[in-house]
């Protein structure tokens with residue numbers, strides 16, 4: 001009767017013990033991550049840039065290192081967001097209407113954002 005009521009794990013304690021160091025490592029990694037966040041100053045933000053009528057809105061944006069910028073294609077045509085700026089060099093590729101694509105800002109500086117398909121499209125992100 002007693003042996004039947006015991007949970008299976010009580011008979012095999014080894015797997016629980018084996019997981020314990022991994023659990024401690026995850027907690028330690030989380031603590032290191034949290035303690036490193038103040039280095040960015042304010043908490044990282046997600047900033048939205050809309051593509052509408054073949055233009056970027058807003059045309060200028062101030063951001064901080066660690067922020068994400070999400071480009072939302074609210075147009076009825078495909079766009080291709082890219083930048084060749086040293087502060088952020090990227091090419092998001094063909095972006096269909098309705099799609100959202102993001103970048104992470106990792107360096108300070110001026111990011112000139114353009115569109116591969118529409119040369120008149122241009123915006124500037126100042127990363128502080």
Ligand SMILES: [Cu+2]
Pocket residue numbers: 054078079080115116117118121
């Ligand atoms: Cu475009």
